[in-house]
Amino acid sequence: MSGDYSIGKKIVHNYEVSIIAEYDVVIVGAGVAGISAAVAASRNGMKTLLVERDGCVGGTATTGxxxxxxxxxFSTIRGNCKELIDRLERKGAAFVAENTPFDPEVFKFEAEQWLLESNVDILYHAAFSDVLVENDCVKGIFLQMKEGMRLVLAKIVIDTTGDADVAAAAGVDFQFTNHVQPMTSIFRMDNVNTPEVISYIENHKDQFFSQRGQITWKVDHNPPFFTLGGFFDLIKEGKERGELVLPHDSIWLGPLPRAGQYYVNTTRIGGMDGTSSIELSKAEIEMRKQAWNVAEFMKKNIPGFENAEMLDIAVRVGVRETRKIIGEYILTGEDLESGASFKDAIAIYDFPMDIHGAVGKEETHSWGLIDKVYDIPYRCLIPTKVENILVAGRCISSDSRAHGSTRSMPCCMATGEAAGVAASLAIKSNVVPRNVNVENLRALLQAQGVLLR
Ligand SMILES: Cc1cc2nc3c(=O)[nH]c(=O)nc-3n(C[C@H](O)[C@H](O)[C@H](O)COP(=O)(O)OP(=O)(O)OC[C@H]3O[C@@H](n4cnc5c(N)ncnc54)[C@H](O)[C@@H]3O)c2cc1C
Known part of the structure; x- marks a missing residue:
């Protein structure tokens, strides 16, 4: 990025905007998908900028x-996701297992260092505002910065905002039903007595559930590790006493790498639009209220939490579902159930469809189990209309059921990695992303450690 933050001017709607930089690839949104896309693009020789409205990377993984x-x-996750998890594990900041908990502060630092080592430029405190499109081709993005509105030019933009903000502004078609999954503010508690929690779980197995159907929790790590939901009777009784006000019948939690720390994923609010600042504000206020109520309830009622304290509440409410682009292919729940394979597969995954009901009685959540590996086609990353834009992470082209699986972080990192490599191939071959040679793309991904069928 240039030192004086201006390498030219452009007149847009009679308004002169400073152009602050020109990149091969600009990635908007530094969640797990954006981090992965940026590392991949830069390692493949692209001058790469990662833009983020917050002051750290990680998105839902850290601020959420x-x-x-x-x-x-371990049969499906390779490439960038594995590299980042390995890095966190080396710092003692992750337990590596099917559900891998990590420390968010170490994540912020390690992921940032990984990006810098990969020669990615990072621009924090810059919110995507609008997109420059000429003849149906994306040419750059307008950013609302402390300095004012600024323009960054790009050969290819990758939208990893989670909400498809860039794609929507560029006129890309998207789906956004009014039955999106509810929002949740996760919180962490400290000073939890894990042996007591485990003892309660072991003696009340009928009070718990986990995502692969049966109780698959295990305590074979030291410190012990599990992630599950439950405490059904305690919650029912707490609600009957009027002590707990929660539109949910279970508490989902698990221990974190630092002894005594737990994450709690249980607050929820349905019927909110995650692309509206007004509705997000309502959700933040309601989620903080629920979080404190649940924490107090846990201290009083859940064995092992008597001396626990609230450590922190997510600074951004967690948004599970908003816009999903209409891409060249829409991945479906049926594709996942049948273990579909595609010639243009850029990732494979096998996590169940984790679908939380939208509102009311449906507030409980269900796991659409799958027992097969499925492919994610490159076409899910390519919007139907506009050129020079790719989409990765939570907002790829899928129906709501498939999204229940693809929205998980390992999958977001996989689609991010593919988008970064595809952008580099497109630029090197002088074609638009839609016309990238998928055989070459797949070969490049495999060469850098991605597992494909
Ligand atoms: C409550 C909850 C529980 C979940 N549980 C799990 C789980 O247990 N395990 C799991 O693997 N996954 C889980 N998920 C899903 C997963 O966390 C997310 O889907 C995933 O992290 C999304 O990653 P992403 O990079 O696509 O988007 P995000 O994490 O949303 O990142 C988007 C980034 O873009 C930035 N951004 C957005 N708009 C703009 C803008 N206009 N300008 C600049 N920057 C912008 C944001 O600040 C953010 O950093 C859960 C999600 C939620 C909400």
Missing amino acids: LMVVFMGVS
């Missing part, structure tokens, strides 16, 4: 405190 990589199946 979603501190467990779900579905880290």
Whole structure:
């Protein structure tokens, strides 16, 4: 990025905007998908910028405190996701298992260092505002910065905002039903007595559930590790006493790498639009209220939490579902159930469809179990209309059922990695992303450690 933050000017709607930089690839949104896309693009020789509105990387993984990589199946997760998890593990900041918990502060630092080592430029405190499109081709993005509105030019933009903000602004078609999954603010508690929690679970197995159907929790790590939901009777009784006000019938939790720390994923609010600042504000206020109520309830009622304290509440409410682009292919729940394979597969995954009901009685959540590996086609990353834009992470092209699986962090990292490599191939071959040679793309991904069928 240039020192004086201006390498030219552009007149847009009679308004002169400073152009602050020109990149091969600009990635908007530094969640897990954006981090992975940026590392991949830069390592493949692209001058790469990662833009983020917050002051750290990670998105839902850090500011949302979603501190467990779900579905880290060792047969499917390779490439960037594995590299980052290995890095966290070396710092003692992750337990590597199918559901891998990690420390969010170490994540912020390690992921940032990984990006810098990969020669990615990072621009924090810059919110995507609008996109420059000429003749149906994306040419750059407008950023709302402390300095004012600025323009960054790019050969290819990768939208990893989670909400498809860039794609929507560029006129890409998207789906956004009014039955999106509810939002949740995760919180962490400290000073929990793990042997007591485990003893309660072991003696009340009928009070718990986990994502692969049966209780698959295990305590074979030291410190012990599990992630599950339950405490059904305690919650029912707490609600009957009026002590607990929660639109949910279970508490989902698990221990974190630092002894005594737990994450709690149980607050929820349905019927909210995650692309509206007004509705997000309502959700933040309601989620903080629920979080404190649940924490107090846990201290009083859940064995092992008597001396626990609230450590922190996510600074951004966790948004599970908003826009999903209409891409060249829409991945479906049926594709997942049948273990579909595609010639243009850029990732494989096998996590169940984790679908939380939208509102009311449906507030409980269900796991659409799958027992097969499925492919994610490259076409799910390519919007139907506009050129020079790719989409990765939570907002790829899928129906709501498939999204219940693809929204998990390992999968977001996999689609991010593919988008970064595809952008580099497109630029090197002088074609738009839609026309990238998928055989070459797949070969490049495999060469850098991605497992494909
Ligand atoms: C409550 C909850 C529980 C979950 N549980 C799990 C779980 O246990 N395990 C699991 O693997 N997954 C889980 N998920 C899913 C997973 O965490 C997310 O789907 C995933 O992290 C999304 O990653 P992403 O990179 O696509 O988007 P995000 O994490 O949303 O990142 C998007 C980034 O873009 C930035 N951004 C957005 N808009 C703009 C803008 N206009 N300008 C600049 N920057 C912008 C954001 O600040 C953010 O950093 C859960 C999600 C939620 C909400």
